[in-house]
Amino acid sequence: MKLDTRAIRYLTSEDWRVLTAAEMGSKNHEVVPTPLISQISGLRGASGVNRSISNLAKVGLIAKVKNAKYDGYRLTYGGLDYLALNTFIKRKSVYSIGNQVGVGKESDIYVVADETGTQRILKIHRLGRISFRTVKANRDYLRNRNAASWMYMSRLAAMKEFAFMKVLKDNGFPVPTPIDQARHCVLMELIDSYPLRQVTSIADPPRLYADLMALILKFAAHGLIHGDFNEFNILVNEDTQEPVVIDFPQMVSIDHANAKEYFDRDVQCIKTFFKRKFGFESEEEGPSWGDVKRTGKLDVEVEASGFSKKQAKELDKYLQTISRLDEQEGEGDHGSSANEDDEDDEEEEDQGHADNIQDSNVGESDDEMNENKAGSSL
């Protein structure tokens, strides 16, 4: 789905309160009843609340849902985008939104700028966007999720990505500098390079190959496996030929049950690409799992950084399922885009885990309650 920020500066402080209330209400209501939105918003007078609800619904930030027992609203991805952006705006991480530069399988990538005009990358995680309709295996696990649970998973992906980038950057790995994270969004340094896949002028393929293999081993020495180390996630500067690695939601510890498999797959991706693109095959075998010498514990360090084991497990289960689908169906195509947030207002049972949504949102939400029209600078 597109990020449409046109309405952001027209929202009043009441609208923001009501939007935040809709998000908080989703903690334990798939369909948030209007009286509950009103109550959480703390606004006096039903007419103000109703006006805001109608404003927000008109621009698609919340969607009306008819339930068997009552009518109510749920937050859309658009609404979640606005809440995240508003947080960035208030923290002065973002001032303006520029062009979309990438559409990943499960993310949208935008160039944004801060007040000084410094450009950054905004990565919006959109788990659940790809279609699982054609897939029999794991279908129930994937399909029996509601919009709120996908939003929660997207948030986990953003939190995890930010935590890993931070630890990696602090330890001298060539990754973008992480700048900020809110809800399902990560803000990071813009790297002035293209993915290896697109770079036409690689001066010395054997050297780059050796650099990349050394990097895989360096990750592993520090206890980590990238897990999606391929020509799309390695940006190469055309002048310096230096690689920068991106895309971390699937990173795992070398103690992970599938660690060896992921390690071998990362190595194989690079081998296959270099052979196909440059006709280059190294005379040396490997690197192989046996070459890994652990000298550091960044996997342990990142666990202490606020991304809990339980959250890691939840996300891991999803990512492993997706990874298996990739193998079954061929990389990168699970069918056409579906599952968009506005599509169907199905009545589904509460998934139980949606109650995690609010836990760490409360801080941000309280902020938003107290500010007027923070979006006006956009």
Ligand code: ADP
């Ligand atoms: P996905 O998880 O959807 O694959 P990625 O993080 O790999 O998302 O980003 C998708 C694309 O966006 C990349 O292939 C790259 O072209 C661009 N991109 C992402 N992050 C950056 C960045 N920090 N600087 C420059 N380009 C980026």
Ligand code: MG
């Ligand atoms: Mg990627």
